[in-house]
Amino acid sequence: MANKLEIQRLTHTFSGQNPVHVLNDLSLNVAEGEFVTLLGPSGSGKSTIFNLIGGLFEPDGGSISIEGQSVNGKRGHISYLPQQDSLLPWRTILDNVVLVQEITGKVDKTAAREWLERAGLSGYESSYPDVLSGGMRQRVAFIRSLLSPQALMLLDEPFGALDELTRLDMQDWLLKIWEMDRRSVLFITHSIEEALYMSDRILILSDKPACVLKEIEVPFARPRHHDITLDATFNQLKHEIYQMLKVGNRDG
Structure with missing residues (x-):
């Protein structure tokens, strides 16, 4: 391997x-x-x-x-996931997830929505991080890491x-x-x-x-x-x- x-x-x-x-x-x-x-x-x-x-x-x-x-x-x-989720409070959940993709210039919001659904976060795409629990915030941060190309x-x-x-x-x-x-x-x-x-x-x-x-x-x-x-x-x-x-x- x-x-x-x-x-x-x-x-x-x-x-x-x-x-x-x-x-x-x-x-x-x-x-x-x-x-x-x-x-x-x-x-x-x-x-x-x-x-x-x-x-x-x-x-x-x-x-x-x-x-x-x-x-x-x-x-x-x-791709890096720290102890603190580091979500940006002024961006929606969906916009937080695609942040790394924006930096690389290849945004795929369809894939982001699909992963949020798999994470049990469907319906929160337009919400902001302050409405989420600690575990939910970490799920968002992990999905953001998964969607990076590394x-x-x-x-x-x-x-x-x-x-x-x-x-x-x-x-x-x-x-x-x-x-x-x-x-x-x-x-x-x-x-x-x-x-x-x-x-x-x-x-x-x-x-x-x-x-x-x-x-x-x-x-x-x-x-x-x-x-x-x-x-x-x-x-x-x-x-x-x-x-x-x-x-x-x-x-x-």
Whole structure:
């Protein structure tokens, strides 16, 4: 299976009066149609990895390739969904969804309406974001990301600000919608359970300077249901990952 994203020996230090060595010889990949999660201690450099992939700044060393092309320091090659939905309050739901398409010059409002209907948001096209719940707003933001032309999606804790029940509902909803599209995804979460439930593979990061401590193949077939969280294998993996994170954080 071809890789959408290939990172080789990435190194980065934030300079200044007190330099911070954030990444050290980090390598990872995301295959076409694969859902990969980064799991690591707070402050281990997960968001820095996203910023480097997105071209917000260049790494000190190493290479980042998307679909075989080097993107070090280059923007516009990814679709990004942050923790906050970042919807523009003065634009309708439909206009928020097609915003990225407007930037690229290829607006398809028919497709946008179809995806909003699949997201359970039919009838809200002319409404404004302030009438939507947190979960509904995140659905709009995810559909906006899906409609961007980039083949790689970076999801940075998109459910972190939601209450637990809404979060569980959004996990199921996102997986259902993702199954229709199968975009390559690199996902950040602090939840071991969420990582196991959502992912094909999990990459355990050390504390900074971050490197990949362990790669875990998630053994559960798709589509998934939250009943698997009661499975003995699920809970054994959850315990093993917790122990790895404890060791990685202590050794860092």
